[in-house]
Amino acid sequence: xxxxxxxxxxxxxxxxxxxxxxxxxxxxxxxxxxxxxxxxxxxxxxxxxxxxxxxxxxxxxxxxxxxxxxxxxxxxxxxxxxxxxxxxxxxxxxxxxxxxxxxxxxxxxxxxxxxxxxxxxxxxxxxxxxxxxxxxxxxxxxxxxxxxxxxxxxxxxxxxxxxxxxxxxxxxxxxxxxxxxxxxxxxxxxxxxxxxxxxxxxxxxxxxxxxxxxxxxxxxxxxxxxxxxxxxxxxxxxxxxxxxxxxxxxxxxxxxxxxxxxxxxxxxxxxxxxxxxxxxxxxxxxxxxxxxxxxxxxxxxxxxxxxxx
Amino acid sequence: xxxxxxxxxxxxxxxxxxxxxxxxxxxxxxxxxxxxxxxxxxxxxxxxxxxxxxxxxxxxxxxxxxxxxxxxxxxxxxxxxxxxxxxxxxxxxxxxxxxxxxxxxxxxxxxxxxxxxxxxxxxxxxxxxxxxxxxxxxxxxxxxxxxxxxxxxxxxxxxxxxxxxxxxxxxxxxxxxxxxxxxxxxxxxxxxxxxxxxxxxxxxxxxxxxxxxxxxxxxxxxxxxxxxxxxxxxxxxxxxxxxxxxxxx
Numbered sequence: 001x002x003x004x005x006x007x008x009x010x011x012x013x014x015x016x017x018x019x020x021x022x023x024x025x026x027x028x029x030x031x032x033x034x035x036x037x038x039x040x041x042x043x044x045x046x047x048x049x050x051x052x053x054x055x056x057x058x059x060x061x062x063x064x065x066x067x068x069x070x071x072x073x074x075x076x077x078x079x080x081x082x083x084x085x086x087x088x089x090x091x092x093x094x095x096x097x098x099x100x101x102x103x104x105x106x107x108x109x110x111x112x113x114x115x116x117x118x119x120x121x122x123x124x125x126x127x128x129x130x131x132x133x134x135x136x137x138x139x140x141x142x143x144x145x146x147x148x149x150x151x152x153x154x155x156x157x158x159x160x161x162x163x164x165x166x167x168x169x170x171x172x173x174x175x176x177x178x179x180x181x182x183x184x185x186x187x188x189x190x191x192x193x194x195x196x197x198x199x200x201x202x203x204x205x206x207x208x209x210x211x212x213x214x215x216x217x218x219x220x221x222x223x224x225x226x227x228x229x230x231x232x233x234x235x236x237x238x239x240x241x242x243x244x245x246x247x248x249x250x251x252x253x254x255x256x257x258x259x260x261x262x263x264x265x266x267x268x269x270x271x272x273x274x275x276x277x278x279x280x281x282x283x284x285x286x287x288x289x290x291x292x293x294x295x296x297x298x299x300x301x302x303x304x305x306x307x308x309x
Numbered sequence: 310x311x312x313x314x315x316x317x318x319x320x321x322x323x324x325x326x327x328x329x330x331x332x333x334x335x336x337x338x339x340x341x342x343x344x345x346x347x348x349x350x351x352x353x354x355x356x357x358x359x360x361x362x363x364x365x366x367x368x369x370x371x372x373x374x375x376x377x378x379x380x381x382x383x384x385x386x387x388x389x390x391x392x393x394x395x396x397x398x399x400x401x402x403x404x405x406x407x408x409x410x411x412x413x414x415x416x417x418x419x420x421x422x423x424x425x426x427x428x429x430x431x432x433x434x435x436x437x438x439x440x441x442x443x444x445x446x447x448x449x450x451x452x453x454x455x456x457x458x459x460x461x462x463x464x465x466x467x468x469x470x471x472x473x474x475x476x477x478x479x480x481x482x483x484x485x486x487x488x489x490x491x492x493x494x495x496x497x498x499x500x501x502x503x504x505x506x507x508x509x510x511x512x513x514x515x516x517x518x519x520x521x522x523x524x525x526x527x528x529x530x531x532x533x534x535x536x537x538x539x540x541x542x543x544x545x546x547x548x549x550x551x552x553x554x555x556x557x558x
Contacts, residue, residue: 067473067475069475070438070441070448070450071447071448074442092469093451093466093467093468093469094468094469096434096450096451097438097448097450097451098438099438100403100434100435100436100437100438100439100442101438101439101441101442101448102442103404103435103439103442104404104407104438104439104440104442104443105442107404108404108523109402109403109404109522109523109524110403110404110433110435111524112432112433112434112435113432122527126432126532127335127430127431127432127529128320128326128335128429128430128432129429129432130532131325131326131328131532132326132328132335132529132530132531132532133529133530133531133532134526134528134529134530135526135527135528135529135530136524136525136526136527137524137525137527138523138524138525139523139524139525140523172445173478174445174446174447174448174477174478174481175447175448175449175475175476175477175478175481176475176476176477177473177474177475178463178474178475178476179473179474180470180471180472180473180474181471181472181473181474182468182470182471182472182473183470183471191469195557220558228487231487231488232487232488237471238453238467238471238472238486238487238488239467239468239469239470239471244429244432245347245426245427245429245486245487247469252557253551253555253557253558263325264322270535273557274551274555274557275535275538276547276551282540287537287540288535288537289535289537290537290538291538291539291555292538292539292540292541292547292550292551292555293537293538293539293540293541294540294541294543294544294547295540301544304544305544305547305548308544308545308548309548309558
């Protein structure tokens with residue numbers, strides 16, 4: 001069996017999520033080739049070659065792949081697909097965009113966001129915001145899979161795969177890149193952070209969110225998350241949202257501040273190792289999943305916690 | 310320009326679902342059903358484009374059991390013009406849904422199809438992208454802003470690192486994210502009016518699409534539960550427990 005893993009990268013390195021998807025690919029079993037598609041992405045290809053378990057890296061270096069637009073990237077993957085039984089990727093925004101397009105072009109039903117590999121063709125995946133877990137067997141000859149990375153450990157380094165250049169597959173020009181407005185931050189990424197401090201609607205404003213949550217996060221070297229309510233209210237940017245339709249995280253420590261705990265939010269964080277909830281409402285559902293709950297005014301508790309650390 | 314908006318009838322987002330004891334699925338009998346929340350955002354966006362003079366007609370389509378008519382009527386009550394129900398009691402996977410929708414697109418010739426980015430029941434997040442692939446159209450997924458220009462749409466997308474703006478040639482597929490808009494509620498007079506709006510019923514067979522599932526569902530289970538822990542009385546006690554008991558600090 002041969003597996004093609006689509007890498008998520010910034011041109012110079014591959015993301016932690018790719019390493020986690022690689023673990024899932026290895027569990028499916030077979031030779032794993034990593035596809036690095038980008039513009040000026042030799043560094044990322046070299047980094048992918050060092051991941052343990054990778055037997056070859058395919059580098060498609062072309063302007064068409066600079067911004068991971070779905071249409072040219074899907075066409076590239078399809079052009080390479082003949083040699084592979086499984087096409088897999090971490091369920092990042094890029095892969096969620098491109099992989100179903102690949103699947104439909106190959107007439108395959110994608111298996112989204114697997115959390116466990118049961119056997120080569122059978123996987124477990126959450127449905128209903130993680131309130132039920134389905135075991136599904138794919139009957140398609142070729143499998144297209146995305147991986148929920150919070151459920152897998154990252155692959156280590158130690159590999160020395162060859163990097164092979166593959167040719168671009170053209171660009172029909174159906175869409176074009178206009179601009180990025182990406183958050184820049186020195187904090188760890190939400191999906192790979194060991195500690196996350198998350199804020200909810202109780203923070204009351206964007207200013208308070210920053211004033212209260214950020215110092216605690218920085219003291220802990222933590223990533224910052226937010227509930228949907230806080231993002232909708234404009235207290236936090238969209239890329240901080242944790243939940244069913246935002247990011248799914250599983251850090252060692254998740255501190256939920258002023259988050260009531262709607263099922264959609266719990267779906268994104270309930271696999272965290274240790275959960276702390278700080279909320280003034282002692283009936284808040286978040287306490288039902290929290291290992292440690294502290295009932296009280298977060299505007300007093302959080303600064304106090306920051307000082308105590 | 311005509312806009313096509315596919316909508317799905319799903320368990321209401323406020324309902325805590327229950328897994329059937331025999332592991333064959335999720336209990337759907339006597340459970341409140343509603344329009345998938347992302348599809349409400351799609352309907353709203355289409356309505357706003359019509360109100361802004363960018364669209365002339367909004368056609369809503371649903372694939373599902375006879376009761377999915379209620380979901381279409383909800384969209385008609387919000388202001389959509391007419392509905393199409395492709396009636397089936399089978400579970401239709403995203404790939405088959407995309408194939409049926411391709412048939413509807415070929416019959417209706419819309420300039421834009423707006424879909425929710427995912428349905429909150431199977432959480433697949435596939436149908437829009439698959440439809441774009443089958444039609445060989447461009448796609449702009451996870452939209453938080455949509456502007457229609459001459460022959461193209463400018464779409465701001467919610468991505469992992471923040472926002473990305475792309476231009477996509479029309480006709481195109483757009484899938485909606487949470488921040489695109491806040492859907493309106495249907496007024497009582499509009500709910501009454503919606504009952505008289507045209508609704509065509511069709512069968513999957515008319516589209517010649519094979520609905521056989523590609524994924525065999527072997528089992529549906531409750532997730533591993535988490536038990537509530539302890540309440541601590543002070544910040545000092547919390548820090549102590551995190552250091553000694555949990556060992557995470």
